[in-house]
Amino acid sequence: MTVERLLPNQDAADLIDLTREIADKELARRVDEHERAETYPAGLFATLGEAGLLGLPYPEEQGGGGQPYEVYLQVIEELAMRWAAVAVATSVHTLACFPVATYGSAEQRARWLPDMLAGRIIGGYSLSEPQAGSDAGALACKAERVPDGYRVTGNKAWITHGGIADFYALFARTGTGSRGISCFLAPGRADGLTFGRPEEKMGLHAVPTTAAHYDGVLLEPDRLIGEEGQGLQIAFSALDSGRLGIAACATGLAQAALDEAVAYAKERRTFGKKIIDHQGLGFLLADMAAGVDSARATYLDAARRRDAGLPYSRQASVAKLVATDTAMKVTTDAVQVFGGYGYTREFRVERYMREAKIMQIFEGTNQIQRLVISRHLAK
Known part of the structure; x- marks a missing residue:
């Protein structure tokens, strides 16, 4: 499904269109082969860099794309809808650039940032x-x-x-x-x-x-x-942004699982009708859709706070927590929709479920996110 996005301007809409074109051409057609064979997609990140997708949230004067975080994260989500591993690696690359871009001297930024943000180095x-x-x-x-x-x-x-x-x-x-x-x-x-x-x-x-x-x-x-x-100041400051990247990855993964489940439920028939028309399954899909939409709204709220210069550390932890827990539930439910077929490697949903699990763990476990949130509440 193509997600209808509320974007701030036409430039952002054009960027999303470009991302979808690249993702469909370069990611969607290669993902199954490389994930099954456990092989690295040589040359793929160079392609993303040439398209300007590896330095989006950094200022143009530093060699970046000058995009607000709410737009950058939606690019990450689009990548994750096709290939979670590539989206995660893109988010990590953006995270790795953060110390030089934010805390580096003028000389350090001039020396390293152009190649970093252009994706010439990963x-x-x-x-x-x-x-x-x-x-x-x-x-x-x-x-x-x-x-x-x-x-x-x-x-x-x-x-x-x-x-x-x-x-x-x-x-x-x-x-x-x-x-x-x-x-x-x-x-x-x-x-x-x-x-x-x-x-x-x-x-x-x-x-x-x-x-x-x-x-x-x-x-x-x-x-x-x-x-x-x-x-540690640099690390924790970077992780606030990085957690939003993982939230976007998780949302994209959940959206992909939802799309696969809905498509299957429209084709599979039992007791004389499509299984999506059975209320028990239709309600399950409805809950999955509500979870995905909620996860997206949560990470966008945090991103807009970041773009406005407002404190967003608590909201970043909320977004990471909500989106990754949602991804775990939605991908598990997608396997359930497919029944026995969902437990086989013939369909992608079993991979989505395996991929969702790590998102509850890296960039700070979800237990750590709850700790961060509770400490903010206690202040």
Whole structure:
């Protein structure tokens, strides 16, 4: 189904039309092959970059698309409706650009942002560690100051595009406590940097997720982003935006599952009529549609607050929580609509259900989102 979108202007409408054209031509026709074979879609992100889809929410003077977040997120949703793994990787790339774009010096932005935002180089976000996921303050990977920069030693985990990305927004410890973490722009390849084998995941098979090991990797002094000790501030500020990206991904995935379920329910017949005409199933589809529409409205509300310069951290957590829980329910219900066929790999809905699960976990688990929301309420 084509989602009818309320967009702020004709330029935004044209951008959505372009995204749909690319998504149908480049994503929809390739997704099944690569997800089943667990192969990386070489050249696809270069295509997205050439179309200007990898730097949309950043200012034009920095090389970005100058689009408001409410438009950028709807682009992400359109991508996710065709291929969730690509949409997630696009959102992560946008997240990885955030530290340089927001906290970098004029020299750093001039040096790196044009290639980042044009998609000529692809980024990963390297915050989590084997023993530090939601508890970012427990990071152990160290960046020791040395005469010619910083020497990084330690392990990172759960890196989307790990081993393939050209750069990583890396968070490492330069001191003690929560104020002893700093942010660096790490190159994708360096002496002493190695990556583990891709994780054997339930879903999102086409884009690798790996661990990284830094064995005394030397980073030049100008790869420090912001000030020493400012890392968690940068990370959490970036994650507010990143959670909106995941909310949009989850909404697109849920929309795709709903579309497949409705199409099947219009064709499948039992007891002499289409199954969509059986009230029990029709009401199930109605609840699925209500959930998808609600998720979309929730992330757009948070995005519009961000665009207006209003506080939106709580709303970002609400959007991530609502959209990803909705995606899990809608994709599970889509399998139910298909009956036994939904449990087979002949139809996409079983993949959608597997892909939805991780969205309740990354960019802060949904338990962490509830913690964030409750702390805002307590203030």
